[in-house]
Amino acid sequence: xxxxxxxxxxxYKNELLNNVLPxxxxxxxxxxxxxxxxxxxxxxxxxxxxxxxxxxGREVWMFSMLYNxxxxxxxxxxxxxxxxxxxxxxxxxxNYNWYFSLxxxxxxxxxxxxxxxxxxxxxxxxxxxxxxxxQEYAEIAKKTFDIILSRINNPKGKWNKAHQGTRNLxxxxxxxxxxNLSLEIEHLLDENTLKETIENCIHEVMDVFYRPELGxxxxxxxxxNQLSDxxxxxxxxxxxxxxxxxxxxxxxxxxxxPGLIEKARDIALKMVKYGWDEKYGGIFYFMDRKGYPPQQLxxxxxxxxxxxxxxxxLIKAYQLTGCKESLRWFxxxxxxxWTHFKDPENGEWFGYLNRQGEVLLSLKGGKWKGCFHVPRAxxxxxxxxxxxxxKE
Amino acid sequence: xxxxxxxxxxxYKNELLNNVLPxxxxxxxxxxxxxxxxxxxxxxxxxxxxxxxxxxGREVWMFSMLYNxxxxxxxxxxxxxxxxxxxxxxxxxxNYNWYFSLxxxxxxxxxxxxxxxxxxxxxxxxxxxxxxxxQEYAEIAKKTFDIILSRINNPKGKWNKAHQGTRNLxxxxxxxxxxNLSLEIEHLLDENTLKETIENCIHEVMDVFYRPELGxxxxxxxxxNQLSDxxxxxxxxxxxxxxxxxxxxxxxxxxxxPGLIEKARDIALKMVKYGWDEKYGGIFYFMDRKGYPPQQLxxxxxxxxxxxxxxxxLIKAYQLTGCKESLRWFxxxxxxxWTHFKDPENGEWFGYLNRQGEVLLSLKGGKWKGCFHVPRAxxxxxxxxxxxxxKE
Numbered sequence: 179x180x181x182x183x184x185x186x187x188x189x190y191k192n193e194l195l196n197n198v199l200p201x202x203x204x205x206x207x208x209x210x211x212x213x214x215x216x217x218x219x220x221x222x223x224x225x226x227x228x229x230x231x232x233x234x235g236r237e238v239w240m241f242s243m244l245y246n247x248x249x250x251x252x253x254x255x256x257x258x259x260x261x262x263x264x265x266x267x268x269x270x271x272x273n274y275n276w277y278f279s280l281x282x283x284x285x286x287x288x289x290x291x292x293x294x295x296x297x298x299x300x301x302x303x304x305x306x307x308x309x310x311x312x313q314e315y316a317e318i319a320k321k322t323f324d325i326i327l328s329r330i331n332n333p334k335g336k337w338n339k340a341h342q343g344t345r346n347l348x349x350x351x352x353x354x355x356x357x358n359l360s361l362e363i364e365h366l367l368d369e370n371t372l373k374e375t376i377e378n379c380i381h382e383v384m385d386v387f388y389r390p391e392l393g394x395x396x397x398x399x400x401x402x403n404q405l406s407d408x409x410x411x412x413x414x415x416x417x418x419x420x421x422x423x424x425x426x427x428x429x430x431x432x433x434x435x436p437g438l439i440e441k442a443r444d445i446a447l448k449m450v451k452y453g454w455d456e457k458y459g460g461i462f463y464f465m466d467r468k469g470y471p472p473q474q475l476x477x478x479x480x481x482x483x484x485x486x487x488x489x490x491x492l493i494k495a496y497q498l499t500g501c502k503e504s505l506r507w508f509x510x511x512x513x514x515x516w517t518h519f520k521d522p523e524n525g526e527w528f529g530y531l532n533r534q535g536e537v538l539l540s541l542k543g544g545k546w547k548g549c550f551h552v553p554r555a556x557x558x559x560x561x562x563x564x565x566x567x568x569k570e
Numbered sequence: 571x572x573x574x575x576x577x578x579x580x581x582y583k584n585e586l587l588n589n590v591l592p593x594x595x596x597x598x599x600x601x602x603x604x605x606x607x608x609x610x611x612x613x614x615x616x617x618x619x620x621x622x623x624x625x626x627g628r629e630v631w632m633f634s635m636l637y638n639x640x641x642x643x644x645x646x647x648x649x650x651x652x653x654x655x656x657x658x659x660x661x662x663x664x665n666y667n668w669y670f671s672l673x674x675x676x677x678x679x680x681x682x683x684x685x686x687x688x689x690x691x692x693x694x695x696x697x698x699x700x701x702x703x704x705q706e707y708a709e710i711a712k713k714t715f716d717i718i719l720s721r722i723n724n725p726k727g728k729w730n731k732a733h734q735g736t737r738n739l740x741x742x743x744x745x746x747x748x749x750n751l752s753l754e755i756e757h758l759l760d761e762n763t764l765k766e767t768i769e770n771c772i773h774e775v776m777d778v779f780y781r782p783e784l785g786x787x788x789x790x791x792x793x794x795n796q797l798s799d800x801x802x803x804x805x806x807x808x809x810x811x812x813x814x815x816x817x818x819x820x821x822x823x824x825x826x827x828p829g830l831i832e833k834a835r836d837i838a839l840k841m842v843k844y845g846w847d848e849k850y851g852g853i854f855y856f857m858d859r860k861g862y863p864p865q866q867l868x869x870x871x872x873x874x875x876x877x878x879x880x881x882x883x884l885i886k887a888y889q890l891t892g893c894k895e896s897l898r899w900f901x902x903x904x905x906x907x908w909t910h911f912k913d914p915e916n917g918e919w920f921g922y923l924n925r926q927g928e929v930l931l932s933l934k935g936g937k938w939k940g941c942f943h944v945p946r947a948x949x950x951x952x953x954x955x956x957x958x959x960x961k962e
Contacts, residue, residue, distance in 0.1 A: 225862045226801060277733070286733040339729060341669070341678040409618060409937070470617045471931040475868035475922060478930065530867060532924070538870065539863040545801070 183567035186512075187560050193520075194556035199244075201525030201542065202549040206237065207257060211283050213264035216548040220540040221524050227282035231269050233548030234280075235298030238262045239362075240549050242305035244557070255309055262306045262315060269299060274321045293333035296326050297355050304363035320366050323359075327375070346401045347410055350418065353382035357425035361432060376429060383422055384441065393448050394467060395419035409473050414465045416453025417484025420446050424491040424558075427498060436499075443495040443504060450488060450507050458534050459514050461485060478533040482547070485515040486527075486555035493562045527552050575959035578904075579952050585912075586948035591636075593917030593934065594941040598629065599649060603675050605656035608940040612932040613916050619674035623661050625940030626672075627690030630654045631754075632941050634697035636949070647701055654698045654707060661691060666713045685725035688718050689747050696755035712758050715751075719767070738793040739802055742810065745774035749817035753824060768821060775814055776833065785840050786859060787811035801865050806857045808845025809876025812838050816883040816950075819890060828891075835887040835896060842880060842899050850926050851906050853877060870925040874939065877907040878919075878947035885954045919944050 181189070205222035206214040208229075216233040217226035241258035245251060268284030270276045276295035278288035290296075303319035306312070332338060333352055340346070357379045364372055386403050388395045397418065398410040405411060423446035430439035453461040460480035466472045488511050495504035518535050519527040526542040541547070573581070597614035598606040608625040609618035633650035637643060660676030662668045668687035670680035682688075695711035698704070724730060725744055732738070749771045756764060778795050780787045789810065790802040797803060815838035822831035845853040852872035858864045880903050887896035910927050911919040918934040933939070 219862075225860075228800065278731070281736065285736050287736050289731045289733055291731050337729060337731060339670070339681045339683050341681050344673065344677050344679050408620065468617075470611075471933040471936060473937055475871060475930070478924075479867060532870075538867070541863040544863060545865055 183563050183570060187563035187567055190556045190560035190563060194553055194560060197525050198553050198556060203253065203257060206549060208282065212260050214261055216543040218541065218543040220521065220542060222542065228287065229280045229282060230545055231276050231278055231295040232298050234261060234265050234269065235302035236548055236550035238265065238302035239305050240553055242309040245309045246305060258306055258309060262302060265299060265302065266318065274318065274325055291334065291337040293326065293329060293352060296322050297359055300326065301359055301362050304366060308365065316366055319363055323363060347398045347406060348401050350387045350397050353379045354422040354425065357383060357422065357429060361428060380426065380429060383426060388445055392467065394452060395445060395449060412466045412468055412470060413472055414467050416449045416461050417481065417487060419449045420491050421487035424494050427494050439498050443499055443501055446491045446495060447503060447507065460535060461488060479538060480531040480535060482519050482527055482529040483551040485511060485519060486551050489515060490555050490558045493559055497562050497566055575955050575962060579955035579959055582948045582952035582955060586945055586952060589917050590945050590948060595645065595649060598941060600674065604652050606653055608935040610933065610935040612913065612934060614934065620679065621672045621674065622937055623668050623670055623687040624690050626653060626657050626661065627694035628940055628942035630657060630694035631697050632945055634701040637701045638697060650698055650701060654694060657691060657694065658710065666710065666717055683726065683729040685718065685721060685744060688714050689751055692718065693751055693754050696758060700757065708758055711755055715755060739790045739798060740793050742779045742789050745771045746814040746817065749775060749814065749821060753820060772818065772821060775818060780837055784859065786844060787837060787841060804858045804860055804862065805864055806859050808841045808853055809873065809879055811841045812883050813879035816886050819886050831890050835891055835893055838883045838887060839895060839899065852927060853880060871930060872923040872927060874911050874919055874921040875943040877903060877911060878943050881907060882947050882950045885951055889954050889958055
């Protein structure tokens with residue numbers, strides 16, 4: 179490799195602390211109404227003031243996590259608390275049903291149709307309760323988690339447009355996110371709930387959505403765990419699958435199961451190679467497992483989160499198993515990511531490239547991109563690379 | 571221009587009769603269960619058997635219309651009737667609430683959340699009733715039309731995810747489609763309903779969604795007809811706006827209002843120029859009226875329907891007003907469309923190109939592309955060009 183682990187660690191650390199975090203601290207905090215702006219231009223100018231609960235929760239989480247794990251910086255804690263207060267006051271309907279989006283002032287715009295508004299709120303208040311010791315935040319996280327579990331079999335609720343009984347599919351996203359969320363709020367769960375949730379999610383991800391006969395991870399299967407030869411049953415999201423594998427590796431570490439870690443590494447490597455665009459480089463956003471045209475018109479685009487999550491997975495795979503092939507692919511994805519997504523002129527990274535690797539949308543934040551994947555990946559890679567460097 | 575009107579007319583006629591219609595007649599008819607396959611590969615092979623009610627209705631309409639207006643071909647009538655029978659039996663819930671999609675066999679998959687499943691079913695049974703004289707088909711069209719009118723203020727019904735009272739927006743699509751649908755089922759409406767619907771739609775399209783202060787047509791405005799500086803309020807869909815202008819021109823002819831036709835022509839020309847991609851050619855799919863990043867990741871793609879609808883609008887504008895600028899732009903769009911969307915090797919045309927004009931998805935039909943825009947445009951352009959040629 180071109181750089182030593184300690185140089186790489188320093189690169190990721192510097193990018194996090196001196197480029198990415200300042201971008202969000204300087205541009206995203208709404209000092210009048212609280213919460214965060216996330217629709218930010220390339221330079222960091224606010225171009226829309228709507229507040230999306232996914233991204234509000236994720237930014238609360240990010241600054242709480244950094245305060246808890248990296249440094250007790252007052253600026254980070256204040257940034258997290260003001261966002262948490264905004265969410266506590268405006269983010270839900272009074273019963274911890276989390277809206278999808280709010281006006282700048284906090285008035286609901288879109289109803290609580292999306293289960294991931296709940297998961298990211300839960301993650302936010304879990305970390306914020308650790309950062310502050312505030313029991314109210316812990317209660318919000320716990321109550322929200324209970325609602326998520328109660329909705330696990332019909333996460334869309336009354337907004338579900340599927341006709342009952344014809345084609346009952348289940349999605350990879352929720353068990354995948356719960357792999358991560360269960361460890362995030364471990365301190366709030368009783369032992370049985372934690373154990374049951376974890377075992378159930380590992381089973382769903384590794385035995386149901388991962389299909390050994392195909393060697394790939396699916397996005398949707400039937401509720402009785404069968405393949406579905408439909409658009410939903412054929413679609414693949416390599417970035418999703420790869421991201422899930424570092425959640426599984428974290429669980430493998432927590433549960434001390436080397437076999438699980440190795441299986442996750444093998445699946446991740448398979449999905450990286452499957453998703454890699456031989457022609458232009460980068461990992462495709464969506465694919466069809468039978469090679470048919472996917473429904474998603476954006477299928478060939480290169481998205482920031484896919485690539486930075488892949489970096490986390492590959493470097494963890496190397497750290498935990500010493501796998502050279504993982505390190506080789508880490509270097510390939512590192513090269514692609516830093517030369518294509520990093521903005522040489524302003525803070526934060528680009529999010530959306532076309533297939534050719536050119537910037538498709540110059541925004542640094544929007545409806546789906548906020549203060550989350552880039553800083554989380556920089557933090558995770560930095561710490562993992564540091565570990566690798568110390569082991570040498 | 572390079573070709574005379576009579577040569578152009580022959581080109582469009584030949585493409586319709588000898589390339590596009592045979593593709594659908596040969597590949598889309600499900601002779602076992604009835605209805606149509608629409609998910610067809612470049613070569614016409616079925617890659618998915620789901621049946622989308624938009625596209626079922628549109629194909630019934632297409633073959634009925636050709637039978638009614640072009641030639642009394644038994645093959646066309648049979649093709650339309652078998653699709654109409656499938657829709658009559660399986661397309662709705664018994665009360666003419668039209669599902670969004672069905673399995674191959676006709677079992678509902680997705681609930682009747684989408685008002686355009688209703689509009690295209692209505693259009694289908696309107697033409698089919700003319701083709702067959704079957705009163706049952708006429709009744710289905712009439713009942714469906716009544717439901718559409720009753721849902722005009724809340725077309726999404728219980729699937730509306732907008733929180734009531736915060737940001738009430740209305741969409742261009744429905745009044746736009748009603749401009750066309752009202753003439754389609756004119757024979758089934760009483761004079762007052764027809765007149766009222768038409769006047770209301772013309773008003774919405776030309777006085778509400780068209781904004782003289784901006785010179786453009788918006789996709790969404792507030793319910794009290796104001797601009798909204800939000801993602802929804804800023805988004806433009808040039809193809810949509812341009813398509814609506816030929817619906818308006820048809821109404822202008824029907825009502826004998828030359829001023830309305832001229833206004834529609836001017837708006838169309840403005841939107842064609844606004845949407846034209848100076849770098850690669852073609853018309854963008856989505857834009858933001860303030861130049862901010864749009865939410866739609868597919869914003870820069872070049873879609874078949876945008877371009878073929880633009881051809882109809884521009885040639886009608888020339889036919890009806892003699893406007894040289896419309897003819898000049900017709901030639902530009904004609905050139906782009908025929909060199910980029912027509913498949914030199916197989917029937918039907920490509921649907922989805924990337925910004926550069928390369929084929930993004932090689933399918934000939936899918937969830938949203940069926941037997942509709944290409945043959946309708948070829949027919950409309952052929953007949954209009956023929957008229958221009960005879961006038962010369």
